[in-house]
Amino acid sequence: MDRFKKIDVKVLSxxxxxxxxxxxxxxxxEEEAVLEANRCLLCKKPACVQGCPVSIDIPGFxxxxxxxxxxxxxEIVFDSSTLPAxxxxxxxxxxxxxxxxxxxKKGDPVSIGKLERFIADYTNINNSLxxxxxxxxxxxxxxxxxxxxxxxxxxxxxKAGYDVTIFEALHKPGGVLEYGIPEFRLPKDKVVKKEIQxxxxxxxxxxxxxxxxxxxxxxxxxxxxxxxxxxxxSGAGLPKFMGIPGENLNGVFSANEVLTRANLMxxxxxxxxxxxxxxxxxxxxxxxxxxxxxARTALRFGAEVHVVYRRGLEELPARxxxxxxxxxxxxxxxxxxxxxxxxxxxxxWVKAVKCIRMELGEPDSSGRRRPQEIEDSEFIIEAxxxxxxxxxxxxxxxxxxxxxxxxxxxxxxxxxxxxxxxxIEGVFAGGDAVTGAATVIxxxxxxxxxxAAIDKYLTDKYLTK
Numbered sequence: 001m002d003r004f005k006k007i008d009v010k011v012l013s014x015x016x017x018x019x020x021x022x023x024x025x026x027x028x029x030e031e032e033a034v035l036e037a038n039r040c041l042l043c044k045k046p047a048c049v050q051g052c053p054v055s056i057d058i059p060g061f062x063x064x065x066x067x068x069x070x071x072x073x074x075e076i077v078f079d080s081s082t083l084p085a086x087x088x089x090x091x092x093x094x095x096x097x098x099x100x101x102x103x104x105k106k107g108d109p110v111s112i113g114k115l116e117r118f119i120a121d122y123t124n125i126n127n128s129l130x131x132x133x134x135x136x137x138x139x140x141x142x143x144x145x146x147x148x149x150x151x152x153x154x155x156x157x158x159k160a161g162y163d164v165t166i167f168e169a170l171h172k173p174g175g176v177l178e179y180g181i182p183e184f185r186l187p188k189d190k191v192v193k194k195e196i197q198x199x200x201x202x203x204x205x206x207x208x209x210x211x212x213x214x215x216x217x218x219x220x221x222x223x224x225x226x227x228x229x230x231x232x233x234s235g236a237g238l239p240k241f242m243g244i245p246g247e248n249l250n251g252v253f254s255a256n257e258v259l260t261r262a263n264l265m266x267x268x269x270x271x272x273x274x275x276x277x278x279x280x281x282x283x284x285x286x287x288x289x290x291x292x293x294x295a296r297t298a299l300r301f302g303a304e305v306h307v308v309y310r311r312g313l314e315e316l317p318a319r320x321x322x323x324x325x326x327x328x329x330x331x332x333x334x335x336x337x338x339x340x341x342x343x344x345x346x347x348x349w350v351k352a353v354k355c356i357r358m359e360l361g362e363p364d365s366s367g368r369r370r371p372q373e374i375e376d377s378e379f380i381i382e383a384x385x386x387x388x389x390x391x392x393x394x395x396x397x398x399x400x401x402x403x404x405x406x407x408x409x410x411x412x413x414x415x416x417x418x419x420x421x422x423x424i425e426g427v428f429a430g431g432d433a434v435t436g437a438a439t440v441i442x443x444x445x446x447x448x449x450x451x452a453a454i455d456k457y458l459t460d461k462y463l464t465k
Contacts, residue, residue, distance in 0.1 A: 004107025007036040009114050014328040018299055021183040021268050023190075024325060025089070028111075030070075033118040037065040040110045043102060048112060051100035053445030054087075054152070056080040058097060058112055061119060074123035075130060077116060082155030082199060083148060083177075083444060085124060085191045088117025090181060091441040092319050124194040131201050134161035139458055142167060142227040144212045144398065147175020148440045149431025150233035151199060152447030153454075158202040160455050165227075167210040172264060175235055177440070179264040180256070182293050184300070185322075188263070213401035218427060228462060229426045229454045232413060233447060236392040236432035242285070246342025247388075251279065251350035255286070255294040255389035262297050278303050279384020283353050285339055286389030287311065290437075292322040294387045295331045305331045306381060310338040310358050310371040336360075338371065340378065342386055352382045392437045402427075412436055419453035420446060428454055 010026040011017075017024050028036065042059045049058050057076050064073035077084045093099070093113035101109030123129045141157050143150045146168040154164045172178050174192050186192060200206070212218060212234070221227045239254030241247050258276055261267040265274035282298040284291050287309035299305045307326070309316060312335050316323055327333070334355070341354040357377035360369035394412050399405060406414040406423035413422060413429040420428040430446030432438055 002107075003039050004103060006039070006108040006111050007032050009111070011325075014325075014330070017184065018296075018329040021300060023187050024184050027121060028114055028118045030118075030122075033065055033115055034068070036111050036115060037062045039103070040066075041102065047100035047102065048097040048110075051096045051098075053096065053441045054081050054448050056084075056097075056116070062110070062112075062115060065115060065119060070119060070122050071128045071130075073119045074128060075132075077119055078123070078129055078198070079132075081116075081444070082152050083195045083440075084116050085120035085195055086148070086177060086186060087441055087444070088113050088115075088120055089186055089191070090439075092439060094320065096441065120195075121191075124191075124198075129198060131198075133159045133202055136163065137161040137458070137463060139163065139229075139462060140165065140225075140227045141454060141458075142221045142225070142230045143233060144218070144230065145169075145175055145233035145235055145431075145433070146173035146196075146206060147233060147235045147431065147443065148177060149235070149433075149443035149447040150175065150231065151196065152444040153231045153233060153430070153451045154204045154447075155199050155202060156448050156451030157454060158199065158204045160451070162455075162458070164203070165205045165207060167212055167216075168206060168208045169211045169234075170264065171208050173206045173208060176237075179260040180290070180293070182259065182263060182297050183268075184296065185293065211397065213397040218398070218402045218405075218424070222426060228458055229428065231420070231447070231450055231454065232398060232422070232427065232429035232433055233431045233443075234395060234398050234433045235443075236394045236412075236437045238393045238395045239388065240390045240392060241388050242339065242390065244339060244341055246344055246350075249342055249344040249350050250348050251277070251383075251385040252342060253385065253387050255284070255290050255387050256392065258294050258297060258387055259290070268297075268300065276301075277385070278387075279350075280304060281383050282306070282385050282387060283308055283339075283381060283383045284387045284389055285309075286391075287316040287318055288389065288391070289318045289322055291389035292318045292326050292331075294389050296326055296329060298385075298387065299326075299329055299331060303384075306334050306383075307331055308334045308337055308339060308353070308355060308381070310336070311360065311368070312336055315360075315368060334381065336371070337379075338373070339386075343380070350383055350385055352380050353386060354378060354380055392432075394433050394436070398433075410436060418446075418449045420450035421453060421457075426457070
């Protein structure tokens with residue numbers, strides 16, 4: 001075995017997968033997982049753990065895979081992460097745990113994400129996870145939103161012995177895990193549903209179709225329903241647009257709408273009456289993971305797909321793996337260009353997009369080179385639809401209908417520090433509702449941090465004699 005070369009993971013061929021919504025990555029077999037685990041040096045001062053937002057004992061669970069004690073490996077992972085099968089699939093490990101691996105100095109890092117996925121799938125398939133939790137503390141905590149931050153916080157608090165109820169606005173729990181990430185990256189029944197069931201097994205209750213700020217308020221949860229603390233994890237589901245001419249034409253969508261219709265409403269299935277029209281040629285504007293998800297989804301609907309991004313390929317913020325898969329499947333990348341106008345037909349539908357070519361100038365405040373228009377370089381790309389994937393902001397329903405809740409200049413909830421403490425006593429917040437759109441694992445890390453802060457707050461206020 002070459003210690004400096006990772007065990008490659010099998011994937012569906014591009015020709016097969018671009019025609020269906022089956023999971024692209026097939027994961028490790030047990031034999032492959034053991035071989036990959038044996039590459040790990042089990043460092044005494046593991047930098048990989050420092051790179052993990054939820055501080056999983058990475059050498060600990062990998063050591064157990066080496067020994068063949070898969071049940072114990074699953075137990076170690078679940079102690080730190082409530083959603084390991086999800087994280088193993090969608091986290092940007094290359095910039096976090098794997099990015100810190102010492103093997104990077106001479107070769108490939110250990111495939112920590114694939115090993116996490118393997119052990120989480122093993123425990124879910126075999127129902128071998130032993131649920132460990134503290135005795136009941138007799139205190140109720142409400143969690144608003146069942147996305148990764150809310151689920152993470154709920155799981156940690158349930159382990160600690162609290163009576164936790166999650167309130168979800170949609171008819172299915174999971175938040176962005178359910179409506180935002182496509183089946184070919186994150187299977188819903190096989191993975192999301194299983195992970196949520198693990199939390200239910202801990203005693204977490206989930207009430208769907210409840211819009212906090214409309215159905216019930218944060219204030220009434222605490223005063224009338226006797227919740228001693230509330231964690232706001234409502235995410236950032238409000239899409240942004242460019243403000244260019246033609247955005248009101250038929251055939252212009254947000255990535256949120258396309259992905260919600262495809263994932264939550266099953267628009268790709270013939271037995272669901274929830275179609276979404278994308279036409280034969282689609283332009284996706286943006287370069288993040290959501291843009292890749294939207295582009296690859298539109299491709300599976302049978303369209304020719306162009307990604308339009310104002311910087312170059314090397315500057316794409318999406319994960320390298322997702323860009324690579326999109327290219328393999330046939331997504332066309334029009335980089336260093338930016339839309340100026342969406343051109344419509346006489347009947348009010350998208351006909352084409354007028355773009356302008358760009359070049360990279362001096363770095364901006366984020367450290368990335370600023371894109372600049374090249375004079376007289378306009379050109380036209382024909383299209384039947386345009387999908388805008390320019391980021392999202394928090395939905396204002398909760399923020400504007402919670403008395404005393406302080407917001408920052410970006411209209412996100414203003415949290416005091418990593419604890420998530422807000423301007424209202426007993427109310428904490430985290431994830432995209434605080435930071436704006438970010439990754440699943442960062443939202444989970446925020447949920448875990450706030451769970452610890454809520455535990456301390458409730459202990460000091462109600463449980464310390």
